[in-house]
Amino acid sequence: MFFLKVKRFSGNQFVREHENQIRKDDKPELDKDGKPQLRRTTAVHLAVKYNGYFIIPNLFKIYNSFDVNYMDESGLTHFHVACEFGISDVVEKFLELGQDPNCLSEGPNKHDLPLHLALAKGRKEVVRLLLRNGADPNLANLRSLTPLDIFRDRYDDDDHECMEIFFEINKDGEHRRLPVQTDVRDKMGNTPLHLAMSHVCENLTRLLLNYGADPHSVNAEGSTPLHIIYKIPYEEENILRLTTTFFEICNDKHQTVQVDARDNFGQTPLHCALEYYRMNSIELLLRYGASPNSADFDFVGKVAQFLVLGQDPNCHPQKPNTSSADPPLRLALRTGSERIAQLLLKSGADTNLPDDGAETPMHIVCNLDFGCGDLAEILYKTSVEKNKPIEVNARDESGRTPLHYALKQERVKEVGFLLSHGADPNIADDEEETPLHVIAKTSCDDNLMGQFFKMCDDKDLQLQVNPKNNLNRTPLQWAVANLLPNSVDLLLDRGADLSSFVFPTKDYFAETFLHDREIRNLKKFPIKLASDAMAIVDHLEKRDYELQRSDALTIMKTFAEYGVFKIQDLQRSGPEYEKFVMEAREHMMNADLSLYDLMQLQPEEAEQRLTYADYTRFVDSNFEFPKRSGRVYVSHLSEMITRGFCRRWATKSFLEVTRNNFLSPCGYKDEPDIDDDGRPASRRTTPIHQAAKYNAAEFIIPKLFEIYDRFDVNYTDESGFTHFHAACQFGCEDVVKKFLEQGQDPNCFPQELDSSLVDPPLCLVLKYGHFQMFNWLLKSGVIRTWQTPTV
Numbered sequence: 001m002f003f004l005k006v007k008r009f010s011g012n013q014f015v016r017e018h019e020n021q022i023r024k025d026d027k028p029e030l031d032k033d034g035k036p037q038l039r040r041t042t043a044v045h046l047a048v049k050y051n052g053y054f055i056i057p058n059l060f061k062i063y064n065s066f067d068v069n070y071m072d073e074s075g076l077t078h079f080h081v082a083c084e085f086g087i088s089d090v091v092e093k094f095l096e097l098g099q100d101p102n103c104l105s106e107g108p109n110k111h112d113l114p115l116h117l118a119l120a121k122g123r124k125e126v127v128r129l130l131l132r133n134g135a136d137p138n139l140a141n142l143r144s145l146t147p148l149d150i151f152r153d154r155y156d157d158d159d160h161e162c163m164e165i166f167f168e169i170n171k172d173g174e175h176r177r178l179p180v181q182t183d184v185r186d187k188m189g190n191t192p193l194h195l196a197m198s199h200v201c202e203n204l205t206r207l208l209l210n211y212g213a214d215p216h217s218v219n220a221e222g223s224t225p226l227h228i229i230y231k232i233p234y235e236e237e238n239i240l241r242l243t244t245t246f247f248e249i250c251n252d253k254h255q256t257v258q259v260d261a262r263d264n265f266g267q268t269p270l271h272c273a274l275e276y277y278r279m280n281s282i283e284l285l286l287r288y289g290a291s292p293n294s295a296d297f298d299f300v301g302k303v304a305q306f307l308v309l310g311q312d313p314n315c316h317p318q319k320p321n322t323s324s325a326d327p328p329l330r331l332a333l334r335t336g337s338e339r340i341a342q343l344l345l346k347s348g349a350d351t352n353l354p355d356d357g358a359e360t361p362m363h364i365v366c367n368l369d370f371g372c373g374d375l376a377e378i379l380y381k382t383s384v385e386k387n388k389p390i391e392v393n394a395r396d397e398s399g400r401t402p403l404h405y406a407l408k409q410e411r412v413k414e415v416g417f418l419l420s421h422g423a424d425p426n427i428a429d430d431e432e433e434t435p436l437h438v439i440a441k442t443s444c445d446d447n448l449m450g451q452f453f454k455m456c457d458d459k460d461l462q463l464q465v466n467p468k469n470n471l472n473r474t475p476l477q478w479a480v481a482n483l484l485p486n487s488v489d490l491l492l493d494r495g496a497d498l499s500s501f502v503f504p505t506k507d508y509f510a511e512t513f514l515h516d517r518e519i520r521n522l523k524k525f526p527i528k529l530a531s532d533a534m535a536i537v538d539h540l541e542k543r544d545y546e547l548q549r550s551d552a553l554t555i556m557k558t559f560a561e562y563g564v565f566k567i568q569d570l571q572r573s574g575p576e577y578e579k580f581v582m583e584a585r586e587h588m589m590n591a592d593l594s595l596y597d598l599m600q601l602q603p604e605e606a607e608q609r610l611t612y613a614d615y616t617r618f619v620d621s622n623f624e625f626p627k628r629s630g631r632v633y634v635s636h637l638s639e640m641i642t643r644g645f646c647r648r649w650a651t652k653s654f655l656e657v658t659r660n661n662f663l664s665p666c667g668y669k670d671e672p673d674i675d676d677d678g679r680p681a682s683r684r685t686t687p688i689h690q691a692a693k694y695n696a697a698e699f700i701i702p703k704l705f706e707i708y709d710r711f712d713v714n715y716t717d718e719s720g721f722t723h724f725h726a727a728c729q730f731g732c733e734d735v736v737k738k739f740l741e742q743g744q745d746p747n748c749f750p751q752e753l754d755s756s757l758v759d760p761p762l763c764l765v766l767k768y769g770h771f772q773m774f775n776w777l778l779k780s781g782v783i784r785t786w787q788t789p790t791v
Contacts, residue, residue: 036068043766045072048081048768057087058749065092075105083130086123091130097738101230112141119150122628127343128165138181139611146184148627181215182213189219197225200238202245209249215257222263228274231280240280259290273337303328303340313349317334321371327353333364338375351383351390366406366414374413380421399430407438407452410445416455425452427459432469440478440487442512448486449479453494466497480504483513485535485612492543501540503551509677510558523630526564527636528619533558534641535612552649559646564638576626581634587623590614595623599636615641670708680710692726700728708733711738714748720758724748728761732772746780 029037034392044059046052050713063070063078071077079099082090095101105111115135118126131137140146183191193213196204209215218224223231225246229239250257260268270290273281314327329349332340344352354360365375393401403423406414418621421427428434433441456463456770476496479487481504492498510529533555537547539551584596593609595618601609615637625633672680688704708715708723724744727735740746748761765773 003021003055014453036065038069038071039073039185040070041072042070042078043370044070044078044081045076046763046766048076050763050769052766052769052771053769054086056081056085057090057593060087060090061758067097069094069103069493069618070098071106074111077103077105078101078110080105080111080114080117081127082118083123086118086121086126088123088125088129091126095129095133101130101133102139102163105609106259113139115139115147116145116150119147124165131165135451137179144187148180148182148184149186149195172756180211182208182211183217184559185219189221191217191219191225192215193225194219194223196226197229197242197246198232200229200232200234200242202211202242206245206249209253211247215250215255216261218261218263219351223263224258224261224263224269225271226257226259226261227267227272230278232267236278236280239278239285241327242582243281243284249283257288257325259288261287270339292550303343307343313344313347314353318742329353329361330364333361336368336375338378341375342378345378345382347384351379351388352394353388354394354396358394360391360394362392362394362402363396363400363405364388366402366418367412369409370413376417380417390421392418392421392426395429399428401427401429403427403435404429404433404438407448408442410443410448412448414450419455419459419461425456426464428467428469433469434464434467434475436463436465436491437469439477439539440475440482440484440491443484443487443755444512446484446486448489452489463494465491465494471554474501476501477504480536480540480608481509481511483529483536484511485539487615488536489539493537498540498543501545504555505556506694507558509554519657523625524619524634526562526634527615527641529562530559530564530638530641531612531619534645537618537645538612549649552645556646556649557683559638559642563635576628580629582624583623587621588619593692598640599633601640603640606640607644612641670710672713680713682713682716684715686715686723688715688723688726689717689721692721692729701726702732702735705732705735711735711744712742714739714744724750725761727757728764728770728773731768731773733770733773734774736776740776740780746777 002751029040031037042059042063044056044063046058047056060078060082069077069079079091079094080103081087082094082620084428101114103114111117112120115130117123117126118130137147163298178315182193185191186195190198191213193205193208193215193219196208215226219228226243229243229246247257254642259270262268268290270282270285316327322728325336327349329341329351330353332344341349342645351362352360361379362376365379380390392403395401401423403415403418403425406418425435435452436449439452443449453463455461465476466474474496476488476491476498480492504539510533513529513532537555541547581596584599585594587595589595589598589610598606598610612713624630670686671683672682675681686704686708688701688708691700691704705727714722723734725748726732727739746761759767762774765771765777
């Protein structure tokens with residue numbers, strides 16, 4: 001919220017007004033040997049610490065002695081900052097003056113290496129400069145991560161330009177360049193190629209192979225990159241494209257791929273492809289020479305031969321404790337092998353045979369996490385033909401039925417089939433969880449609840465909407481916790497009881513939502529989190545539920561933890577911005593408002609013109625934010641969604657804590673106490689000190705200053721925090737001016753108190769983004785080098 005004020009401040013104006021004044025005072029202090037003292041906290045360090053990122057390039061126009069690399073108490077240096085924030089001209093000047101490109105942090109925090117910092121932020125030109133000046137591309141940081149690991153962690157397949165810079169081998173003799181070790185291994189024996197393929201990074205895989213990565217390298221389990229790719233839960237289309245690229249590059253380099261290599265468990269890549277039923281990949285492997293005999297590929301024919309020769313289709317392994325102790329039908333169902341399942345069923349395989357955990361074949365089919373064709377229907381029809389109808393409500397060892405599993409896997413077709421054949425929609429498992437609990441607790445599809453109700457309505461099945469599980473939680477509580485606004489609305493319409501409703505606590509609020517990989521990978525994730533949570537609050541309050549302060553705190557803590565409040569200055573220039581403006585003008589948020597027009601509104605007006613459902617549709621749309629600045633726009637929209645809620649609850653929280661409505665327009669003005677000398681007593685804790693403890697109170701503090709309006713008295717609490725500190729922290733521009741006019745010392749160091757607990761005023765205005773005040777304080781003679789508080 002505070003950073004919305006930053007865009008009104010010109011960094012160039014700041015430099016223009018203060019460059020001469022500050023440079024004069026900025027000569028490095030010398031030690032007893034006449035050498036510059038490098039240990040010093042500067043405005044550059046504070047701008048990093050307090051998120052004043054956009055003024056850092058301008059600060060380097062002031063701190064421009066690049067033969068001196070200032071380091072603060074944490075070990076962060078000016079060179080680290082320049083590398084992290086992509087200030088390439090500053091990095092180049094440091095390097096020209098002999099700066100070590102591999103410089104280590106010497107402080108307690110052990111900051112990352114310069115190359116790691118530049119790679120993590122995608123600073124391409126800085127990466128190029130560092131590598132050409134001797135940065136080690138194989139050096140690991142304190143977390144044992146090499147630069148290639150950084151690529152993997154942040155890799156966007158569209159950023160292959162940065163990869164090419166990294167792998168570039170310069171022929172120009174004047175540049176130093178260390179070779180990249182493409183086969184370095186992590187603790188599990190994985191090479192960068194293993195990891196690139198496990199994350200389906202096609203461009204990175206291409207680069208690694210072209211620059212010499214070994215396609216046959218094995219990890220600690222004996223797995224080659226081909227083994228790895230067939231074991232991961234990605235779409236078959238993506239895996240097929242990546243493996244096709246893999247084979248084509250190896251062919252171009254005249255490398256014969258060892259397609260029948262076996263891992264420590266005796267499996268070939270073909271085994272892995274068969275196990276996960278990747279039919280297109282199986283065909284590709286065979287085309288490139290995989291031996292069908294190595295994986296018993298002609299499995300359908302061989303199974304048929306066994307059955308023709310009298311093999312019992314229900315046979316159990318002779319060693320029942322082995323990992324493959326399942327009878328044949330169960331094995332076929334687990335891999336989705338429909339043809340084999342049909343062969344076994346026609347030959348007499350038992351459709352109700354449970355395993356040691358009481359799991360039946362129907363449980364297995366409904367619990368598959370990939371498409372299973374018509375296996376459920378095949379199972380049922382076969383059981384009816386043999387006069388052994390399937391027990392659709394059979395329970396496993398946890399009391400779960402096939403319906404529980406079908407809903408957990410969001411298999412709508414199987415859910416409908418089970419309900420049509422007698423499945424009980426209210427049956428509870430051993431944890432007393434019904435199918436409604438399962439949907440509300442595990443689903444990431446906010447439409448599944450509605451589909452389930454419709455199926456039950458069509459079959460005249462009555463659903464119990466208020467059952468409680470063994471933790472005394474209802475489906476409504478889980479739908480709220482799982483951030484399913486449509487499901488919450490539907491449950492309330494269907495009679496969910498709000499009279500005894502207890503809002504989810506932080507330990508399980510948003511747990512399923514936040515841990516869903518597909519949702520977390522959305523670039524618009526903060527918008528979805530904010531809009532879904534606010535829609536749920538809206539649904540509850542429209543039904544007269546009164547949100548408690550603890551409920552609001554749970555929501556806001558979740559927002560803070562997952563980046564909803566990370567507000568930054570909006571980019572308003574450059575080619576990327578111009579392209580964004582053009583596309584945003586075309587994208588309509590609703591019938592009357594484009595995305596571009598929305599970005600120009602104040603949050604209060606946006607709240608009147610858009611619904612939370614509009615934001616949800618936007619998240620599901622194909623609109624893509626710019627690669628570099630996308631997070632800034634996402635944060636801005638998230639803040640627009642949540643501002644009204646957060647402000648409302650900040651006010652309520654403050655008034656509840658103080659138990660007094662000091663903001664009432666009663667005309668009251670505070671008068672200071674008088675000490676023995678007849679002067680105003682400044683040692684006093686006021687509501688301003690209390691309010692300052694709450695960061696969301698920046699709109700309360702100015703109102704309180706209408707009551708505490710004696711600016712010749714600077715009240716100080718027991719920690720040394722003053723009214724002047726509060727005015728600086730919360731951006732009260734008029735108040736700061738009045739204090740300074742009354743002769744207030746802009747440095748304002750606490751007297752006879754532990755000053756380490758209180759940030760200096762200049763530190764506070766940087767920390768909270770009030771850069772116009774930064775300007776005033778400098779003009780007032782503030783000291784620019786501080787011992788900042790230990791946090």
